[in-house]
Amino acid sequence: MIMLTAIPTVRFARGRMRIIDQTLLPSRYEIAELGDLDSVCDAIARLRVRGAPAIGVAGAYGLLVAIEEQWGRALPVFDSAIGDDGAPRTATVTPPAGIGYAELKSTLDRAAEKIVATRPTAVNLAWAVNRMRPCWQGPRDVGAVCHALLAEADAILREDLDMGRAMTTHGAALLGRDDRVLTHCNTGGLCSGGIGTALGVVFAAASQGKHIQVFADETRPLLQGARLTAWECRERGIPVTVLVDGASASLLASGDVSCVMVGADRIARNGDTANKVGTLGLAISARQFGVPFYVVAPSSTIDASLRDGSAIPVEHRAHHEVTHVAGVAHAPADVGAYNPAFDVTPASFISAIVTERGVQRPPYDLGGGA
């Protein structure tokens, strides 16, 4: 039996944010310690930490890092109440001495703006940072602000872990004893606080004794499927088969796939879903061949301000992600590239949306989201 344990994708300890450096996997498992705001923003932008829920948590802890960078060099200001395995531990807050509220506020305002700007599509990042704002916009006392910041950031991680367990339990009920699940990008523990979304559902089903097999789209350009999903499946003892993204239609046509499960970076009220580029084609092919297509995401992914997906901003990333692999060019020099990081799948292609609240079927009305 597989245990549904959390992995330490994003944590905070003794004044530093700690992340599993996802750019090094699967060849190296390494915890990176981030002690200044630039490193945090760079880690989010370069996908050292990635996945909509995980970058929400990283954004919240990033505000703490901004304070540590300024005033925590000698003595760390914060130590989190959540351990690597997700279990409770003793938190400490040592507010910096000799500074005023105005300085603190100014540092936090600037940090919040900078963090939110790192990636535009995932709504969780802005959601988490905005959720932190009352911590320094309410009380005007440095000590109170610091206590509030750590409590709220830890709450975001704790809720992520709790929602991960709830969401994956709801999702696991959709899977049969011997189902074969096709997934895209990485939606396991590495995309979140440590449990995951779509791939977390597979782990939850496995922890119930089901024999689930995973087909992992490699997910070009950054190969999160081949690198991260395959690594997580092997770490947890789940059989996994990797395929190039172009092979998913023929796999779906073959009848060998029970369902498709993917995560989400932003969901509009009507259910239109932005997710890693390649999801749209997968959804269209799944419907063509009668394979159920499920989206699994925490309700913080729902952007209640959007009626539909047409207004979701899509991040376009650097050409070299397409023209190079691992730093080596395979295309001619200076060739142009079309490199959207996400696409938007219309709700009509989505069989169900699973959140920590349960399984929702169309027609979707997700107005009560985040």
Added chain:
Amino acid sequence: MIMLTAIPTVRFARGRMRIIDQTLLPSRYEIAELGDLDSVCDAIARLRVRGAPAIGVAGAYGLLVAIEEQWGRALPVFDSAIGDDGAPRTATVTPPAGIGYAELKSTLDRAAEKIVATRPTAVNLAWAVNRMRPCWQGPRDVGAVCHALLAEADAILREDLDMGRAMTTHGAALLGRDDRVLTHCNTGGLCSGGIGTALGVVFAAASQGKHIQVFADETRPLLQGARLTAWECRERGIPVTVLVDGASASLLASGDVSCVMVGADRIARNGDTANKVGTLGLAISARQFGVPFYVVAPSSTIDASLRDGSAIPVEHRAHHEVTHVAGVAHAPADVGAYNPAFDVTPASFISAIVTERGVQRPPYDLGGGA
């Protein structure tokens, strides 16, 4: 104005087959000379020469190489009548002295069997080799067999070049002055004797003064789009933008694509088409967004023995093509891979099939093919 010139993808000169080594492009343009049958079969299997029409030509010349290997070491037996640019030159045949018909036949029978076994999906390979058989199964005179072999192999290349011109001219009539064409894999001069199929249509349209832009799917696992299509477009001065295969659905949804044009490796009588893996998903998405989807291939690609696509054998290739790029692993060691080289697109998704005979629209009845 762009000229529709042939490139020397596969040629035969002074006892050796000459190919543009496609595994080295785009970083190096190099002509490889193949003087023995093992090298020819290895070049086809490893895709140093690739593309259904091109491996047909390579299969035909490969039979000549088998003779050279045995008896042409001192003095080459064959010199082809077709130059690098496709223009006529003087052919010579110097039949080997002192050997009997039985020896010659036995060498050719074995070579034919070995060549056909290198790749199972592209029908052109078997078609070309079978077309050569009467050369040694009719006359029983060594000199007559040798003359017939060179004449027939040259005829296959000559017809490929002529069909390339005819097919791409028919196809170019489907393109407007400023069309933007999405294509998959490589279907330019490198896939054929030197003119091409689907991408050749773009070159033909450009040679008529049209301003065509190309979107090239990178085409994992072997990146023929990013490497070869991008290289050919740049060599010929055609604007080209590369994208990962997973991004094609969002590109089609954006309305920026006028039509999709792809080649084919085998076409059944009803129009079902085997082509590079990824084609099926592209066709399904194209129909979803109302974008015309065209197949361009010589009639030798039609397998008149097949009523539909269900019996087309699909080659499955090595796992490392998926788990590695340029020799470097990105997936965990020993992870499983699903790696079909081709998929089969039902005729119902194909707006037209263009051959050297013209443009055919559904319902297809291609019984009069090869």
